Amino acid sequence: MSVAQKFDGLINEVEDKLGERIVALRRDIHREPELGYDTKKTAEKVVAALDGLPLEIQTGVAENGVVATLRGGGDGPTVGLRADMDALPIHEETGLDFASETDGKMHACGHDGHTSMLVGAAHALCGMRDRLNGTVKFFFQPAEEGGGGGKVMVEEGALEGVDSIFALHLWPGLPFGVASTKGGSVMAAADAFEMEVRGTGGHGAMPHLASDAVVMSAHIVAALQTLVSREVNPVEPAVVTVGEIGAGTAFNIIPETARIGGTVRTVSDEVRNLIPYRMEELAKGVANGMRGDATLDYKFSYPVTKNDPEAASFALDVASGLFGEENAVEAKAPSMAAEDFAYMLEEVPGAYVWLGVGDVSGLHTPQFAFDEEILPRGAALLTAMAVESLS
Ligand SMILES: [Zn+2]
Numbered sequence: 001m002s003v004a005q006k007f008d009g010l011i012n013e014v015e016d017k018l019g020e021r022i023v024a025l026r027r028d029i030h031r032e033p034e035l036g037y038d039t040k041k042t043a044e045k046v047v048a049a050l051d052g053l054p055l056e057i058q059t060g061v062a063e064n065g066v067v068a069t070l071r072g073g074g075d076g077p078t079v080g081l082r083a084d085m086d087a088l089p090i091h092e093e094t095g096l097d098f099a100s101e102t103d104g105k106m107h108a109c110g111h112d113g114h115t116s117m118l119v120g121a122a123h124a125l126c127g128m129r130d131r132l133n134g135t136v137k138f139f140f141q142p143a144e145e146g147g148g149g150g151k152v153m154v155e156e157g158a159l160e161g162v163d164s165i166f167a168l169h170l171w172p173g174l175p176f177g178v179a180s181t182k183g184g185s186v187m188a189a190a191d192a193f194e195m196e197v198r199g200t201g202g203h204g205a206m207p208h209l210a211s212d213a214v215v216m217s218a219h220i221v222a223a224l225q226t227l228v229s230r231e232v233n234p235v236e237p238a239v240v241t242v243g244e245i246g247a248g249t250a251f252n253i254i255p256e257t258a259r260i261g262g263t264v265r266t267v268s269d270e271v272r273n274l275i276p277y278r279m280e281e282l283a284k285g286v287a288n289g290m291r292g293d294a295t296l297d298y299k300f301s302y303p304v305t306k307n308d309p310e311a312a313s314f315a316l317d318v319a320s321g322l323f324g325e326e327n328a329v330e331a332k333a334p335s336m337a338a339e340d341f342a343y344m345l346e347e348v349p350g351a352y353v354w355l356g357v358g359d360v361s362g363l364h365t366p367q368f369a370f371d372e373e374i375l376p377r378g379a380a381l382l383t384a385m386a387v388e389s390l391s
């Protein structure tokens with residue numbers, strides 16, 4: 001039987017039986033956003049929404065994460081499905097009835113949707129338990145937005161025994177209802193740097209008696225632009241962004257130090273390792289040439305999110321069967337944003353899949369909102385990927 005035949009009617013079934021529940025949970029989570037590891041109430045809502053299902057539930061994973069296990073009829077492999085639960089420090093401006101009730105916190109990355117879709121999938125999969133030839137593990141993780149909750153889950157051994165794993169992210173800019181992914185690098189590594197540029201302070205009127213950290217910094221920022229344009233193979237994507245620069249206390253003082261901070265995005269280990277090495281040489285070279293010095297503090301953060309090529313084409317096949325061929329599209333290039341699901345994919349082969357919500361305000365913006373019709377569709381996709389992984 002083809003995937004399309006096997007899951008014929010699944011979307012309607014999920015919509016009819018679970019649609020209201022999924023949307024209600026999403027709105028409940030949306031109203032009360034929580035940041036980082038502090039997802040206690042969200043985790044409680046998840047546990048309450050799974051109540052009565054034949055699941056083994058483990059709470060307190062990576063502080064406030066939840067892992068639920070469904071043992072099917074057969075003793076086949078174990079497939080993992082993951083959602084993130086945390087919100088962002090953004091003040092919501094959507095005007096929705098169920099907008100955030102906490103000033104300065106908002107679900108602006110769709111994680112409320114991811115969590116409710118995964119709860120929906122848990123309900124759907126529990127309903128077909130006897131047909132499942134293996135185990136499904138549902139991972140609800142905190143702290144995706146910078147805290148590395150996925151990494152902590154891996155370190156705590158939550159993924160032990162999992163044979164493959166999948167996750168969805170709602171994706172503005174991709175047509176509504178289209179699933180897209182690719183084998184290999186799908187999201188970038190996100191690293192951070194801070195640089196201290198040191199000269200000699202002095203009077204603004206007597207620059208020859210000082211070495212000016214402001215002028216050095218200006219030249220360093222310009223020189224950093226050559227890292228991507230002159231050092232990295234032009235067919236390889238890479239980003240170096242200076243997001244912070246600061247120096248000085250008064251208009252007539254040449255400051256002794258200046259500070260430069262930024263982010264670097266890369267999609268291969270080779271380029272990821274090249275940039276800090278060349279960044280330091282370049283900054284020191286420029287500063288030394290101007291009678292100063294620069295020191296670099298470089299922090300490696302989320303690694304490249306690498307899909308297993310087979311798992312990625314499997315996910316597209318399932319999406320094609322479920323949504324129609326035209327709604328399952330192989331992505332041409334990775335996104336330069338990052339994702340801590342990367343740590344889970346380092347541990348277990350799997351795929352990270354974007355689910356289009358059309359032309360809405362971007363992720364991490366105060367206006368981000370999406371059509372909730374996508375939620376049962378996403379829940380159906382997670383369900384179908386789990387069933388197929390076990391068959
Ligand atoms: Zn985000």
Ligand SMILES: [Zn+2]
Binds near residue numbers: 111144169
């Ligand atoms: Zn996100």
